[in-house]
Amino acid sequence: MSGAVETKGAATKAGGAAAGFEPRITAFVCNWCTYTGADLAGTSRLHMASNVRIIRLPCTGRIDPLFIVKAFERGADGVIVSGCHPADCHYTSGNYHARRRFAVFHDLMEFIGVDPRRMTFSWVSASEGAKWRDVVDEAVANVRALGPFDAYRALAPEDAGMAAPAGPGAASLPAPAATEAEAP
């Protein structure tokens, strides 16, 4: 499992936007609908892009926008957030709260200059294996077209490229976080 991640990471670094770039996409999904839907897609043997790593959470309401920021920090080129359709939440209202939170997050990230096509939000129910496949394929195609998220990676401490406007000492800092990022 982790071996596959390493390979993908290496390909990402070597490839660039051109040939050989395999998007690395982190999906945050709820336990009750989308995870089950993704499972259905698998047991139905639907073909879909294999670039997505799923993180299962109890509910979309449990997904802090900080998770997405962290995914980008650790080298994700795109993210998917998916859960139960409105009115289907296992906890009645978790997805409604999440919808507001992610609407604000989506707009803020766009304001800061993150291409919204790197962030896919969807409702996928337990019976929508085919929709999950479509969501995944579209997200991967979008991110593939955008290329690796080098702009975010350039913010990493060991990289001097973005360090020019940084605070004093930013360039000379050790980079413990970078080594962590290599070992998921």
Add this chain to the structure above:
Amino acid sequence: MNELRELAGKLLSDGTVRVVIGWEDARRGARPVFITDPAGADRLIFDTRCVHNLVTYLNPRRDNVAALGKMGLVVKGCDAKAVAGLLREAQLTRDDVVLIGVRCGGVLEENELLAALPLTPENVAPRCYGCDNREPRLVDYLLGESQPEPPRPVTTIAERVAALDEQPLEERWAFWTEQFGKCVRCYACRQVCPLCVCERCVADKTRPQWIEASPHPRGNLSWNITRALHLAGRCVDCGECERFCPVGIPLTLVNRKLQQIVGERYGYTVSDDPETPAPIGDYRLDDKQEFIK
């Protein structure tokens, strides 16, 4: 001003409050002052230099201030919105504080002046433009004369946000990573904010470390996104975070953008009515979801 001094003296001498927090004249202009002795009430002032949002002293993190006893607090309109924010989130009960409202026609951007200046488009704090709360409602007393609208600043915050909105994504990314890149992670923005109420901030967590603590561009971006999001629909636009920022990050632009987002999406305007629920933590079944597939 006499009105304010008399009222503060009366509240202190009849024991209604143990301390009145307001502004006084000092060597470098107006500054916050804690008055505990009725005789000291003569030090209180209110003019265009009184930019500070004193509601930060009501923040439940400041238990050392709460320990002084019941507080009387002088508030402008924007400050009263912050009190409403604390009440809305049950961080405070209305009886904890006596609010002395002052009618405010805007404040100066630069407050370290020996005498108050009349407001002009050049010197007014840009956030005051279009203020909808010049006469705070959530108060026990309302003092001062009716004030005119603040002048329109040379460049309004809305214009600056709109100018950024018009730029392509890459330009905005370059702008914000440069601005956030300057951050030295002193957390002055958090410490001064009347609504950053968490006893333990996520930025201080080390296990797991959600936000990298050292000041480099990646951790800075994470911190600044988090700070902004945690204030979405809560920020009262008092501008203290930007005023306190030692490296001059234009946090007001982020805050204003978030106000616009919750305004456009949920029709929410921050007010000093504590009964109106904040937009995050509330929901409607038919909220816009055009970004969701």
